[in-house]
Amino acid sequence: xxxxxxxxxxxxxxxxxxxxxxxxxxxxxxxxxxxxxxxxxxxxxxxxxxxxxxxxxxxxxxxxxxxxxxxxxxxxxxxxxxxxxxxxxxxxxxxxxxxxxxxxxxxxxxxxxxxxxxxxxxxxxxxxxxxxxxxxxxxxxxxxxxxxxxxxxxxxxxxxxxxxxxxxxxxxxxxxxxxxxxxxxxxxxxxxxxxxxxxxxxxxxxxxxxxxxx
Amino acid sequence: xxxxxxxxxxxxxxxxxxxxxxxxxxxxxxxxxxxxxxxxxxxxxxxxxxxxxxxxxxxxxxxxxxxxxxxxxxxxxxxxxxxxxxxxxxxxxxxxxxxxxxxxxxxxxxxxxxxxxxxxxxxxxxxxxxxxxxxxxxxxxxxxxxxxxxxxxxxxxxxxxxxxxxxxxxxxxxxxxxxxxxxxxxxxxxxxxxxxxxxxxxxxxxxxxxxxxx
Amino acid sequence: xxxxxxxxxxxxxxxxxxxxxxxxxxxxxxxxxxxxxxxxxxxxxxxxxxxxxxxxxxxxxxxxxxxxxxxxxxxxxxxxxxxxxxxxxxxxxxxxxxxxxxxxxxxxxxxxxxxxxxxxxxxxxxxxxxxxxxxxxxxxxxxxxxxxxxxxxxxxxxxxxxxxxxxxxxxxxxxxxxxxxxxxxxxxxxxxxxxxxxxxxxxxxxxxxxxxxx
Amino acid sequence: xxxxxxxxxxxxxxxxxxxxxxxxxxxxxxxxxxxxxxxxxxxxxxxxxxxxxxxxxxxxxxxxxxxxxxxxxxxxxxxxxxxxxxxxxxxxxxxxxxxxxxxxxxxxxxxxxxxxxxxxxxxxxxxxxxxxxxxxxxxxxxxxxxxxxxxxxxxxxxxxxxxxxxxxxxxxxxxxxxxxxxxxxxxxxxxxxxxxxxxxxxxxxxxxxxxxxx
DNA sequence: CATGAATGAGAGTTCATTCAT
DNA sequence: CATGAATGAACTCTCATTCAT
Numbered sequence: 001x002x003x004x005x006x007x008x009x010x011x012x013x014x015x016x017x018x019x020x021x022x023x024x025x026x027x028x029x030x031x032x033x034x035x036x037x038x039x040x041x042x043x044x045x046x047x048x049x050x051x052x053x054x055x056x057x058x059x060x061x062x063x064x065x066x067x068x069x070x071x072x073x074x075x076x077x078x079x080x081x082x083x084x085x086x087x088x089x090x091x092x093x094x095x096x097x098x099x100x101x102x103x104x105x106x107x108x109x110x111x112x113x114x115x116x117x118x119x120x121x122x123x124x125x126x127x128x129x130x131x132x133x134x135x136x137x138x139x140x141x142x143x144x145x146x147x148x149x150x151x152x153x154x155x156x157x158x159x160x161x162x163x164x165x166x167x168x169x170x171x172x173x174x175x176x177x178x179x180x181x182x183x184x185x186x187x188x189x190x191x192x193x194x195x196x197x198x199x200x201x202x203x204x205x206x207x208x209x210x211x212x213x214x
Numbered sequence: 215x216x217x218x219x220x221x222x223x224x225x226x227x228x229x230x231x232x233x234x235x236x237x238x239x240x241x242x243x244x245x246x247x248x249x250x251x252x253x254x255x256x257x258x259x260x261x262x263x264x265x266x267x268x269x270x271x272x273x274x275x276x277x278x279x280x281x282x283x284x285x286x287x288x289x290x291x292x293x294x295x296x297x298x299x300x301x302x303x304x305x306x307x308x309x310x311x312x313x314x315x316x317x318x319x320x321x322x323x324x325x326x327x328x329x330x331x332x333x334x335x336x337x338x339x340x341x342x343x344x345x346x347x348x349x350x351x352x353x354x355x356x357x358x359x360x361x362x363x364x365x366x367x368x369x370x371x372x373x374x375x376x377x378x379x380x381x382x383x384x385x386x387x388x389x390x391x392x393x394x395x396x397x398x399x400x401x402x403x404x405x406x407x408x409x410x411x412x413x414x415x416x417x418x419x420x421x422x423x424x425x426x427x428x
Numbered sequence: 429x430x431x432x433x434x435x436x437x438x439x440x441x442x443x444x445x446x447x448x449x450x451x452x453x454x455x456x457x458x459x460x461x462x463x464x465x466x467x468x469x470x471x472x473x474x475x476x477x478x479x480x481x482x483x484x485x486x487x488x489x490x491x492x493x494x495x496x497x498x499x500x501x502x503x504x505x506x507x508x509x510x511x512x513x514x515x516x517x518x519x520x521x522x523x524x525x526x527x528x529x530x531x532x533x534x535x536x537x538x539x540x541x542x543x544x545x546x547x548x549x550x551x552x553x554x555x556x557x558x559x560x561x562x563x564x565x566x567x568x569x570x571x572x573x574x575x576x577x578x579x580x581x582x583x584x585x586x587x588x589x590x591x592x593x594x595x596x597x598x599x600x601x602x603x604x605x606x607x608x609x610x611x612x613x614x615x616x617x618x619x620x621x622x623x624x625x626x627x628x629x630x631x632x633x634x635x636x637x638x639x640x641x642x
Numbered sequence: 643x644x645x646x647x648x649x650x651x652x653x654x655x656x657x658x659x660x661x662x663x664x665x666x667x668x669x670x671x672x673x674x675x676x677x678x679x680x681x682x683x684x685x686x687x688x689x690x691x692x693x694x695x696x697x698x699x700x701x702x703x704x705x706x707x708x709x710x711x712x713x714x715x716x717x718x719x720x721x722x723x724x725x726x727x728x729x730x731x732x733x734x735x736x737x738x739x740x741x742x743x744x745x746x747x748x749x750x751x752x753x754x755x756x757x758x759x760x761x762x763x764x765x766x767x768x769x770x771x772x773x774x775x776x777x778x779x780x781x782x783x784x785x786x787x788x789x790x791x792x793x794x795x796x797x798x799x800x801x802x803x804x805x806x807x808x809x810x811x812x813x814x815x816x817x818x819x820x821x822x823x824x825x826x827x828x829x830x831x832x833x834x835x836x837x838x839x840x841x842x843x844x845x846x847x848x849x850x851x852x853x854x855x856x
Numbered sequence: 857c858a859t860g861a862a863t864g865a866g867a868g869t870t871c872a873t874t875c876a877t
Numbered sequence: 878c879a880t881g882a883a884t885g886a887a888c889t890c891t892c893a894t895t896c897a898t
Contacts, residue, residue, distance in 0.1 A: 015861090031335050033247050037889065047863050052890065089420070117334035119393060121245050130394045138396065145419075154419045160398050161410035162419060164390070168382030171389070176378070179333060180344045182352065184374045196375035204418035205359075205368045205376060206303070251872060261880045263874085272872065443882090459763050461675050465868065475884050480869065517848070545762035547821060549673050558822045566824065573847075582847045588826050589811075589838035590847060592818070596810030597803075603813070604806070607761060608772045610780065612802050624803035632846035633787075633796045633804060634731070679893065689859045691895085700893065 016054045019044045020068060023061040028110050032062060032118045062118065066125050069111040070132045081140040088148035089202060092166060095141075096198060099170055100190040113178055138163055169197045230268045233258045234282060237275040242324050246276060246332045276332065280339050283325040284346045296354050302362035303416060306380060309355075310412060313384055314404040327392055352377055383411045444482045447472045448496060451489040456538050460490060460546050490546065494553050497539040498560045509568040516576035517630060520594060523569075524626060527598055528618040541606050566591055597625045658696045661686045662710060665703040670752050674704060674760045704760065708767050711753040712774045724782050730790035731844060734808060737783075738840060741812055742832040755820055780805055811839045 022044035026035045037058050041048045055061050084091045102108045119126050141163045148154035173193045176182040183189070236258035240249045251272055255262045269275050298305045316322045333340050355377045362368035387407045390396040397403070450472035454463045465486050469476045483489050512519045530536045547554050569591045576582035601621045604610040611617070664686035668677045679700055683690045697703050726733045744750040761768050783805045790796035815835045818824040825831070 033335065036887090048889095049863055049891085050861080053861070053863095056890095058889070120331035121247065126394060130396065134390075134394055134396060138390075148419075152421055155417070155421050157414060157419055158406060158410045161387075161403075161407050162414060164383040164386045164407060165411055165414045165419075168384070168386030169378040170382070171386050172378040172382030173375075175385070176348070176352075180340055180348055182344065182348060189375075192372060193375050193378060196372045197379055199369075200371060200376060200379045200418065201414065202418045202420045203369070204414065204416045205362075205371055205379075206416045207366055207369050250870090262872090263880050264878080266873070267878070461763065464866090476868090477870085477884050477886095478882080481882070481884095484869095486868065548759035549675065554821060558824065562818075562822055562824060566818075576847075580849055583845070583849050585842060585847055586834060586838045589815075589831075589835050590842060592811040592814040592835060593839055593842045593847075596812070596814030597806040598810070599817070600806045600810030600813050601803075604776075604780075608768055608776055610772065610776060617803075620800060621803050621806060624800045625807055628799060628804060628807045628843065628846065630846045630848045631797070632842065632844045633790075633799055633807075634844045635794055635797050678891090690893095691859050692857080694894070695858070 015046070015050070016064070017068075019046070019051060019054060020061065020064050024065050024110055024114065027062070027065070027118070028114050032058075032114075032121070037061075059122070059124075062122060063124060063128070065111060066115060066128055070128060073133055081137075081144060084144065085147075086151075087153045088144045088151075089153065091144060092201075093198060096166075096170065096194050100194045103170075103174060104188060104190045109178070112174075116175070116178070141166065165201060169193070169201075173197075229260070229264075230278070231282075233260070233265060233268060234275065234278050238279050238324055238328065241276070241279070241332075242328050246272075246328075246335070273336070273338075276336060277338060277342070279325060280329060280342055284342060287347055296357065298358065299361075300365075301367045302358045303367065305358060306415075307412060310380075310384065310408050314408045317384075317388060318402060318404050323392075326388075330389070330392070355380060379415060383407070383415075443474070443478070444492070445496075447474070447479055447482060448489065448492050452493050452538055452542065455490070455493070455546075456542050460486075460542075460549070465489075487550070487552075490550060491552060491556070493539060494543060494556055498556060501561055509565075509572060512572065513575075514579075515581045516572045517581065519572060520629075521626060524594075524598065524622050528622045531598075531602060532616060532618050537606070540602075544603070544606065569594060593629060597621070597629075601625075657688070657692075658706070659710075661688070661693060661696060662703065662706050666707050666752055666756065669704070669707070669760075670756050674700075674756075674763070701764070701766075704764060705766060705770070707753060708757060708770055712770060715775055724785065726786065727789075728793075729795045730786045730793075731795065733786060734843075735840060738808075738812065738836050742836045745812075745816060746830060746832050751820075754816075758817070758820070783808065807843060811835070811843075815839075 019040065023035075023040045026039050026043050029035075030039075037051055038048050040061065041051050044051070051061070055064060081091055081095070103112075115125065115129065119129070142159045145154065145157065145159035145162045145166075149156055149159065170193070173190075177188055184192070233254065237249075237254045240253050240257050243249075244253075251265055252262050254275065255265050258265070265275070269278060317326070329339065329343065333343070356373045359368065359371065359373035359376045359380075363370055363373065384407070387404075391402055398406070447468065451463075451468045454467050454471050457463075458467075465479055466476050468489065469479050472479070479489070483492060509519055509523070531540070543553065543557065547557070570587045573582065573585065573587035573590045573594075577584055577587065598621070601618075605616055612620070661682065665677075665682045668681050668685055671677075672681075679693055680690050682703065683693050686693070693703070697706060745754075757767060757771065761771070784801045787796065787799065787801035787804045787808075791798055791801065812835070815832070819830055826834070
């Protein structure tokens with residue numbers, strides 16, 4: 001069978017993914033509630049009925065979008081952190097860098113944006129996120145900090161609370177930009193934010209008397 | 215004015231406020247979209263038509279809730295900060311303390327929770343918040359940090375980005391608790407969070423070679 | 429308040445009944461499944477939404493129609509039979525006469541016709557009929573026959589099965605007419621049917637040797 | 643013809659019949675309207691499209707079921723009756739017996755049950771039944787009774803109406819059992835019903851003064 | 857012959873909003 | 878001022894039917 005034949009084949013196996021792409025696009029533009037299934041179908045280039053051929057309900061589209069994104073995060077990104085030994089600041093720098101790289105890609109932003117927007121109306125999605133991402137990421141980060149305190153690399157901070165200090169500034173920066181369109185002038189400036197955030201996270205904002213840091 | 219008159223007037227001027235209370239309660243429980251105007255009316259003890267006597271639409275209820283809460287913040291809490299001179303860490307400690315006091319009161323939480331939940335679907339509310347709260351608070355905080363850097367109280371951090379480091383951990387802590395029900399065991403623990411947050415904000419997490427801090 | 433005012437009043441208390449009338453008419457014409465709620469509304473002179481103000485679903489219209497008809501039957505017609513003493517042929521003649529009078533009125537026919545048509549698709553209605561009508565009528569008739577046998581007025585027939593012989597011919601006559609439009613030429617001819625039915629029911633079709641009966 | 647060929651031919655000419663079997667089974671279980679063509683296909687072990695290869699529409703399945711059953715009745719069972727001479731009670735006993743035998747077989751019941759359930763929504767089927775079964779059976783029965791009256795075997799009853807008295811009790815018995823699940827305790831009890839029915843049909847329920855009957 | 861992916865018209869139901877009383 | 882009956886636009890979901898392969 002030639003490649004040309006593919007044109008005639010229904011691209012059966014790719015369809016659900018295309019529909020999720022379309023749903024993500026339209027949900028992001030107008031919000032879940034304000035989007036009609038018909039619009040998702042049009043964007044995907046199929047008919048309304050075809051959507052329901054692959055997804056049992058409009059809600060299932062939302063869940064499909066999230067599940068597709070959450071799976072690789074939970075499987076790949078997170079497990080690595082648990083094994084880390086040595087100065088915990090190294091993986092923290094990496095984590096912040098990875099997050100910022102992901103977030104600076106508009107495509108990568110779409111799902112977190114959508115989740116941020118709709119999560120309170122989708123208990124199932126909040127639970128999915130909690131179970132698949134947070135329930136793994138937060139304990140891993142907490143343990144990382146705790147090991148850093150134990151090894152003397154970090155000051156005796158509260159590991160659990162310190163996790164809020166690691167991710168909070170990033171969340172705040174994204175939220176200000178995405179929700180309120182408050183940006184520091186020249187675009188997202190994730191680099192500058194990351195640098196300043198890590199600087200403060202590691203050394204604080206207080207001026208030292210005589211000594212240097214970094 | 216006779217007693218009988220009271221029966222008919224029933225503190226008429228308080229009505230809109232009672233309706234906003236009812237709307238806040240029901241919106242918080244079920245979400246804006248899932249709430250029927252009828253339910254707001256029932257909770258307020260009036261009929262559906264009466265709601266429309268005071269508010270032109272369901273959306274106006276949402277806006278009324280937010281506007282009522284935003285006004286005092288914008289008028290009282292924020293202006294004070296601009297005048298502050300001296301070590302900026304003093305007003306920062308105060309700000310964090312004030313926020314935590316407010317947030318530990320469930321009643322005070324209701325509006326921020328609701329705003330957090332619905333803001334993406336209400337451009338008007340996002341704009342209101344932006345204009346009335348953030349457009350005043352963020353520049354004030356930024357200027358505070360900038361003055362601290364200039365006066366030598368703070369290290370040469372980026373003032374704009376440092377604002378994210380000040381409020382981010384608090385936002386993250388609240389979001390984890392409210393959205394994902396992830397709490398550090400013994401309740402909200404806002405005190406512990408605030409203490410750890412300020413400790414890190416001021417001195418960082420890195421262990422020092424020989425000397426102590428704080 | 430004058431009578432003229434009524435014109436302006438919403439005839440609130442009559443509405444549900446008018447809707448049931450309209451539903452009965454349209455369901456009878458087109459069948460339940462083929463009828464749109466919109467059509468019922470139009471016939472009732474109200475909007476689609478108003479139907480749902482009084483009935484929670486399309487099915488509820490069907491149930492309302494039946495319930496409204498079943499109630500008086502169950503309450504009035506049936507209880508009388510239990511008290512009867514003496515020759516059971518008297519109340520049987522009355523019952524057949526009453527049924528035929530009811531059935532010869534096209535309005536009275538509408539509900540049984542509709543029930544006959546839709547009953548298999550409405551388990552709830554079958555159950556309603558069973559519980560409210562048959563569970564009362566059949567034992568009453570059975571007891572009536574049993575008493576007749578005991579008192580010597582009737583031959584030693586099986587009371588339970590004899591009930592089928594009392595009502596069956598009437599049912600068959602109606603079904604032939606309503607379902608297959610098979611009628612004995614000159615209209616429904618319920619009188620002739622009733623007379624012949626009772627004659628056979630009481631004396632059978634077999635010719636006697638010499639003697640007469642009746 | 644090779645064995646391999648058989649695999650491909652799969653008794654092709656039997657296919658439509660298998661589909662009707664499947665359709666009858668599913669329609670009987672769930673009702674015509676509630677049955678999806680897909681379900682009929684699954685039960686028949688073919689795909690949805692194949693159904694439409696043999697039947698132009700879902701309705702055609704219904705008609706096919708009925709037509710297949712009606713044909714032999716119209717051709718065989720009915721014509722015999724017209725030729726009968728002598729005491730008409732003999733063929734009446736036979737008819738009742740035959741009907742009861744047929745009806746006591748659940749498989750034979752399926753089609754009449756289905757027809758009873760759906761007939762009002764299928765004018766074509768009502769017409770089919772009317773034309774193929776009733777238009778032949780009823781005149782035959784009527785003539786049988788008329789001849790019985792003429793020959794003195796029967797009392798001077800109205801032949802047309804007497805037909806209702808012959809088939810009515812059987813119909814009533816079946817309807818009570820199938821529609822309302824009202825049965826005389828020990829199953830369908832068709833024998834007892836038939837015996838009692840014929841007893842009453844021939845001799846009536848009235849007690850005689852002195853003589854016996856049967 | 858057979859498949860099953862795709863279609864799209866159509867129906868039931870909800871609920872914000874209006875307005876006669 | 879207050880009511881609540883009435884409205885009807887809008888939306889989700891179903892499923893008989895088609896047709897490219």
